[in-house]
Amino acid sequence: MNLNSLIADYFENKCEFDISMTTVVRADGIVVYSSKDLRPKAASIGALVGGVWQAAEALNTHSGVEEKVTDYRFSFDKADSGIYILPVLIEGSSYYMATLYSDTFNPALLKRNFRLLKEDIETFLSINKVTKTHLRKEFLFKNITDEEMDNLFAFGR
Numbered sequence: 001m002n003l004n005s006l007i008a009d010y011f012e013n014k015c016e017f018d019i020s021m022t023t024v025v026r027a028d029g030i031v032v033y034s035s036k037d038l039r040p041k042a043a044s045i046g047a048l049v050g051g052v053w054q055a056a057e058a059l060n061t062h063s064g065v066e067e068k069v070t071d072y073r074f075s076f077d078k079a080d081s082g083i084y085i086l087p088v089l090i091e092g093s094s095y096y097m098a099t100l101y102s103d104t105f106n107p108a109l110l111k112r113n114f115r116l117l118k119e120d121i122e123t124f125l126s127i128n129k130v131t132k133t134h135l136r137k138e139f140l141f142k143n144i145t146d147e148e149m150d151n152l153f154a155f156g157r
Contacts, residue, residue: 001128003090007033010124017117021100024088025049032095049085049098069094080104084111086118090125
């Protein structure tokens, strides 16, 4: 299975946590998975999650502390609502899990469960390996000439 399918399978069939406002985002802001509540806004949320993490990471370089990024978490919150982002290392690449919450009675419990969710999904993905895309064995076009390539990319001739 590819990564998107594996993560969707995990959240929709195997996850034991509340994921009503959860999204998984690549480091470049592309959404890999989004819960149903966030799907209409998923692209915007993904771009913002990727950007805010990169900004926080850049700001952290000024602290002079050199630590692994996977040890960090991002929280922007008040007593009952906020945003919580955790880095997830999948197949050697950085991804981010984010949750948005409001009117939460116990945000500390929510964050604890979200950290457990992160560990659970990392375990799930390490057991269920992501299949690599197969390399193309043939070219899309055969015997294309240099002149045809020039004409293909010629502008205004």
